[in-house]
Amino acid sequence: MTAAAESMSGIQAPADRKAKAAERLRKRHAREARLKLSAFAAISISLTLLAVLVGAIVYKGLPGFKQTYVRLDVIFYPHAFFTPEETRASAKLSESHIVNAKYMKLARLALYSALNSTPKVQPKIPESCAEPDTALEKDKAVCARVNALLSRNADTDLLREIRNAPGLAGHTKSVWLLASGEVDAYEKGDIDLRVPETRRKLKDQQVNWIKALETAPDQRIKMRFNTGLFTFSDSSQPESAGLAVAITGSFFMMLTVLLLAVPLGIAAAIYLQEFAPENAFTGFIEVNINNLAAVPSIVFGLLGLAIFVTFADLPRSAPLTGGLVLSLMTLPTIMIATRTALISVPGSIREAALGVGASKMQSVFHHVVPLAMPGILTGTVIGVARALGETAPLLMIGMVAFVYRMPAGPLDSSTALPVAAFMWSKEPGPEFMERAAAATMVLLGLMFALSVIAALLRHRFERKW
Amino acid sequence: VKISILLIILLIALAVAFSAGVRRSTALAGGNRRLLHSSPGHHGTLLAIWTVLPALLFALLWPLIASAGMNAYIQHGWQDKTAGLQQGEAVLNMETVHTVAEGLRRLNGYDSKIVCDEEVYDSAGEMLQANGEIIAPRLERPVVRAACSLAKLQTASVVIHYGVTGGLILAGFVAGFLRIRPRLRARNGVENTILAGLAIASSAAILTTLGIVLTVLFETIAFFSREETSLADFLFSTEWRPGEYKFGMLPLLWGTLFISGIAMIVAVPLGLLSAIYMAEYAHKRVRTVVKPALEILAGIPTIVYGFFALVIVGPFLSRIFSQGISSGSALSAGLVMGIMIIPFISSLADDVINAVPQGLRHGSYGLGATRSETILNVVLPAALPGLTGAVLLAASRAIGETMIVVLAAGSAPDLTANPLKAVTTFTVKIVSQLTGDSEFDSPQTLVAFALALTLFLMTLGLNIYALNIMRNYREHYE
Numbered sequence: 037m038t039a040a041a042e043s044m045s046g047i048q049a050p051a052d053r054k055a056k057a058a059e060r061l062r063k064r065h066a067r068e069a070r071l072k073l074s075a076f077a078a079i080s081i082s083l084t085l086l087a088v089l090v091g092a093i094v095y096k097g098l099p100g101f102k103q104t105y106v107r108l109d110v111i112f113y114p115h116a117f118f119t120p121e122e123t124r125a126s127a128k129l130s131e132s133h134i135v136n137a138k139y140m141k142l143a144r145l146a147l148y149s150a151l152n153s154t155p156k157v158q159p160k161i162p163e164s165c166a167e168p169d170t171a172l173e174k175d176k177a178v179c180a181r182v183n184a185l186l187s188r189n190a191d192t193d194l195l196r197e198i199r200n201a202p203g204l205a206g207h208t209k210s211v212w213l214l215a216s217g218e219v220d221a222y223e224k225g226d227i228d229l230r231v232p233e234t235r236r237k238l239k240d241q242q243v244n245w246i247k248a249l250e251t252a253p254d255q256r257i258k259m260r261f262n263t264g265l266f267t268f269s270d271s272s273q274p275e276s277a278g279l280a281v282a283i284t285g286s287f288f289m290m291l292t293v294l295l296l297a298v299p300l301g302i303a304a305a306i307y308l309q310e311f312a313p314e315n316a317f318t319g320f321i322e323v324n325i326n327n328l329a330a331v332p333s334i335v336f337g338l339l340g341l342a343i344f345v346t347f348a349d350l351p352r353s354a355p356l357t358g359g360l361v362l363s364l365m366t367l368p369t370i371m372i373a374t375r376t377a378l379i380s381v382p383g384s385i386r387e388a389a390l391g392v393g394a395s396k397m398q399s400v401f402h403h404v405v406p407l408a409m410p411g412i413l414t415g416t417v418i419g420v421a422r423a424l425g426e427t428a429p430l431l432m433i434g435m436v437a438f439v440y441r442m443p444a445g446p447l448d449s450s451t452a453l454p455v456a457a458f459m460w461s462k463e464p465g466p467e468f469m470e471r472a473a474a475a476t477m478v479l480l481g482l483m484f485a486l487s488v489i490a491a492l493l494r495h496r497f498e499r500k501w
Numbered sequence: 502v503k504i505s506i507l508l509i510i511l512l513i514a515l516a517v518a519f520s521a522g523v524r525r526s527t528a529l530a531g532g533n534r535r536l537l538h539s540s541p542g543h544h545g546t547l548l549a550i551w552t553v554l555p556a557l558l559f560a561l562l563w564p565l566i567a568s569a570g571m572n573a574y575i576q577h578g579w580q581d582k583t584a585g586l587q588q589g590e591a592v593l594n595m596e597t598v599h600t601v602a603e604g605l606r607r608l609n610g611y612d613s614k615i616v617c618d619e620e621v622y623d624s625a626g627e628m629l630q631a632n633g634e635i636i637a638p639r640l641e642r643p644v645v646r647a648a649c650s651l652a653k654l655q656t657a658s659v660v661i662h663y664g665v666t667g668g669l670i671l672a673g674f675v676a677g678f679l680r681i682r683p684r685l686r687a688r689n690g691v692e693n694t695i696l697a698g699l700a701i702a703s704s705a706a707i708l709t710t711l712g713i714v715l716t717v718l719f720e721t722i723a724f725f726s727r728e729e730t731s732l733a734d735f736l737f738s739t740e741w742r743p744g745e746y747k748f749g750m751l752p753l754l755w756g757t758l759f760i761s762g763i764a765m766i767v768a769v770p771l772g773l774l775s776a777i778y779m780a781e782y783a784h785k786r787v788r789t790v791v792k793p794a795l796e797i798l799a800g801i802p803t804i805v806y807g808f809f810a811l812v813i814v815g816p817f818l819s820r821i822f823s824q825g826i827s828s829g830s831a832l833s834a835g836l837v838m839g840i841m842i843i844p845f846i847s848s849l850a851d852d853v854i855n856a857v858p859q860g861l862r863h864g865s866y867g868l869g870a871t872r873s874e875t876i877l878n879v880v881l882p883a884a885l886p887g888l889t890g891a892v893l894l895a896a897s898r899a900i901g902e903t904m905i906v907v908l909a910a911g912s913a914p915d916l917t918a919n920p921l922k923a924v925t926t927f928t929v930k931i932v933s934q935l936t937g938d939s940e941f942d943s944p945q946t947l948v949a950f951a952l953a954l955t956l957f958l959m960t961l962g963l964n965i966y967a968l969n970i971m972r973n974y975r976e977h978y979e
Contacts, residue, residue: 064871064874065871067871067873067874068871068872068873068874070873071777071873071876071877072778072782072872072873074774075774075775075777075778075781075782076778076782077774078770078771078772078773078774078775078778079774079775079778079779079791079847081771082771082772082775082795082840082843082844082847083791083794085840085843086798086840086843086844089801089805089806089809089840092809092812092813093805093808093809096812096813299702300702300705301702301705303698303699303702303703304699304702304703304704304705304706305703306699307696307699307700307702307703308703311696311699311700312700312703320707321703321704321706321707323965323968324706324707324710325706326964326968327710327961327964327965327968328706328709328710330894330897330898330960330964330968331713331901331957331960331961331964332898332900332901332902332903332928332956332957332960333901333903334901334903334928334931334932334953334956335713335717335901335953335956335957336713338713338716338717338931338935338949338950338953339709339712339713339716339717341935342716342717342719342720342950343712343716346941364709364712367705367706367709368706371706395688395692396692397692397695397696418800421800422800422802424802425800425801425802425803425804425805426802427802427803427804427903427904428803428903428904428907428928428932431932431935431936432931432932432935432936434936436936454802454804457804457808458804458807458904458908461807461808461811461812461908462908469812472808473808473812476804476805476808479802479804479805480801480802480805483797483800483801483802484797487796487797487800491793491797
């Protein structure tokens with residue numbers, strides 16, 4: 037058969053053969069180019085998609101790092117702190133005065149005087165609006181609108197001012213106060229003024245007021261860096277919702293993982309790799325670890341719910357409980373990384389140590405483990421980074437509660453960074469959406485920093501045998 | 502506070518024992534170190550182990566044992582005391598008893614004596630309130646009585662905790678100190694202790710697996726032993742309405758497979774081709790940049806992908822298809838899950854392709870094959886088992902993925918083949934059943950464990966199969 041084919045081709049003229057060969061070669065090279073091109077296209081598409089992902093998050097999240105503030109000349113009227121009797125007796129400012137003062141009223145009065153001083157604001161806003169409950173019936177609609185310009189948490193800013201300088205009582209100070217979420221959304225261009233007024237959160241009158249503040253001779257409304265994102269607790273008002281509790285909670289959880297999963301995982305891997313006899317049982321452990329690393333994270337959450345919360349009665353939504361769950365989840369990752377690092381240390385190191393009289397333990401802990409340390413550390417950092425971003429198991433153990441109080445220890449209620457992003461992304465409206473994106477960016481930034489640390493560790497200390 | 506005091510005591514004991522061991526062994530050697538079997542450092546460490554380890558174990562375990570014992574004692578004694586005090590309607594609430602007992606222990610000795618020893622139970626609430634406790638002023642008498650005995654037990658338990666820990670420290674120190682001889686094999690003792698610790702640590706993985714299987718299995722059995730539920734309905738019914746006790750898992754299974762299928766359609770070609778480019782075509786300099794970048798991307802938390810699907814992809818798709826699919830759709834969840842899996846597949850596949858021996862490629866080039874012919878006809882067939890394993894591992898990951906589908910897939914348990922409609926998955930329903938308001942013991946909550954067991958078994962099957970293929974593959978070329 038082959039011989040017949042050869043004799044067939046032998047009959048053809050040499051020029052014809054050459055042309056056919058050239059044609060075949062061209063086709064083969066075209067096929068080559070096609071594969072190379074499609075492979076290149078695939079990796080370009082993949083990287084582009086991932087870049088789009090990160091870019092979209094950043095695009096959505098950047099506004100969340102800015103926040104609209106209003107500068108108001110707040111007069112700290114003494115009667116906001118003291119009862120008439122105390123004023124007459126010229127009492128001193130005590131802690132209960134500071135806590136119970138009517139800051140909201142002070143902030144509102146300052147807002148009205150700022151608005152009323154501009155010619156654009158007609159009719160003037162009555163001062164009785166500062167306490168809307170006692171305002172005149174005909175003014176109530178206007179009062180509600182003007183009061184909605186300031187954040188409901190603007191009073192905490194004033195409380196802090198007085199705390200820092202108790203002498204302010206009776207004096208005037210120019211203070212940057214949080215604007216409400218609607219004003220913030222308007223400043224960021226999230227409110228479409230072409231929508232009919234009835235279907236808008238911000239009415240025309242309010243827009244006029246904002247414009248009056250914007251065009252005031254000394255610009256009274258401005259976007260500044262949103263420090264509140266990192267210093268505030270969670271809140272039902274978008275402008276005063278922050279990540280402080282979530283970051284603290286995540287910190288405690290990472291601490292738990294570092295103290296529990298890292299030593300345990302490294303110890304287990306050292307035993308399995310260096311000391312364990314090779315038998316069916318250690319083989320079973322090995323299969324077990326590899327499978328455990330691929331178990332869906334949500335299953336770990338159910339384990340945590342059943343064992344730590346229901347059985348061991350640990351508090352729900354506490355960082356310790358979450359940290360324990362994340363530790364169990366990270367354990368296999370750290371074990372596998374450590375074993376890989378130990379395997380890559382050549383046997384000659386062990387043999388040389390044993391040869392000069394070291395015990396097995398000494399050869400491992402004095403020679404093998406230090407040489408494997410860069411790999412172990414890299415694996416550990418990657419494992420911790422993964423634990424930091426994990427959300428699903430934390431939902432299972434109830435870390436979805438609304439927590440206002442800062443957790444003082446790992447047993448207090450708390451949330452976590454990714455969970456905060458999850459909760460905010462389920463809230464309606466663009467204000468919370470941009471904050472969810474900003475929280476995601478904070479998370480991504482931390483993860484990226486950890487990845488860079490891991491990469492640097494590997495690059496700096498990696499050694500080829 | 503209690504624990505930290507014990508911790509400080511233990512740390513001091515550790516330091517003292519170590520230096521005592523070093524000194525004693527050096528003194529016994531009398532200047533001639535060669536008389537010692539082990540170095541003074543080993544003697545010191547061994548003495549420290551003898552001193553601290555038993556005490557530490559006791560200090561950690563005693564509170565657990567004691568509180569379990571005390572609770573059992575209080576619960577056991579409750580029945581008789583209610584009868585004796587003629588307050589049969591009082592319900593035992595351990596939480597209240599614990600709060601009251603804590604308050605009693607903070608009371609000054611005279612007051613607590615009045616309440617407990619002279620049995621002035623009725624005024625207990627007021628006295629505690631006066632002492633600044635947040636407690637109801639009217640406490641039922643059996644509760645106060647139980648709290649009194651609990652408070653006494655707790656005081657005793659603290660005394661035992663400190664006393665026995667201290668005793669163990671002393672006893673361990675003395676026993677260890679007396680054992681020190683020049684011929685003592687201190688190093689072996691230290692090493693065996695460390696080895697035992699390492700071996701115990703390595704059982705953690707087994708315990709975790711065991712914990713998963715047992716808890717999930719246990720709760721699943723609890724679910725199926727309810728009369729409202731049956732295994733046949735769970736497996737074969739197409740109705741998922743937990744409110745009406747209809748727990749058919751088929752719609753969830755369909756949704757899970759549908760979304761994972763879309764994800765695999767996106768991820769497998771892109772991931773494999775990317776891996777081929779990285780392993781066979783990419784310049785070394787490109788490789789050193791792109792490979793770590795892909796690994797970083799593989800580590801992006803899934804909540805980020807979920808957010809992306811919810812905020813960008815969902816609205817984008819609904820604008821393209823001009824259908825009301827904003828509440829989530831199989832397509833948006835599947836597409837984004839596909840993007841998530843690309844780096845995972847390409848990273849695994851890259852390793853697999855690299856493991857194919859260079860000799861095979863050289864042989865093929867030597868026969869005159871082009872690079873693409875070598876890849877398609879030699880490298881890929883050789884790598885096929887490993888690539889299959891990588892794809893299966895990715896599939897298992899897609900099936901168990903939670904945050905993307907929770908945010909972007911919707912929650913309608915429909916058996917629809919329309920990718921623009923919302924479907925739901927195992928993981929979505931596990932989350933929604935467990936974060937709902939139902940009681941923990943209700944079938945609506947327990948069904949989450951049945952779903953989790955199904956999910957666990959599905960992914961476990963895939964994982965074992967895939968890991969097995971990949972291990973055989975690697976051994977084949979080693």
